[in-house]
Amino acid sequence: MKLERMRELREEKGLTQTELANYLEVTQKTYSRYENDERSIPLEKLILLADFYQTTLDYLVGRSDQNDFNAKA
Numbered sequence: 520m521k522l523e524r525m526r527e528l529r530e531e532k533g534l535t536q537t538e539l540a541n542y543l544e545v546t547q548k549t550y551s552r553y554e555n556d557e558r559s560i561p562l563e564k565l566i567l568l569a570d571f572y573q574t575t576l577d578y579l580v581g582r583s584d585q586n587d588f589n590a591k592a
Contacts (some may be wrong), residue, residue, distance in 0.1 A: 522553065524579055528568075528574070529554075565579060574586050
């Protein structure tokens with residue numbers, strides 16, 4: 520599953536892969552592999568990212584285009 524929004528959100532915030540890797544407690548190389556769909560990202564890491572960006576898992580993984588954590592379904 521290509522997680523293009525991981526990169527988009529990171530770049531919008533002006534963050535590096537290393538900064539996000541540190542937040543997720545993984546190496547920069549592992550984080551890069553998540554972004555480039557070379558390695559599956561564990562659910563607990565996806566949840567951390569969604570919380571960090573204050574968005575939904577559906578938005579993060581491309582199932583929704585609504586980037587509003589508090590939006591009603």
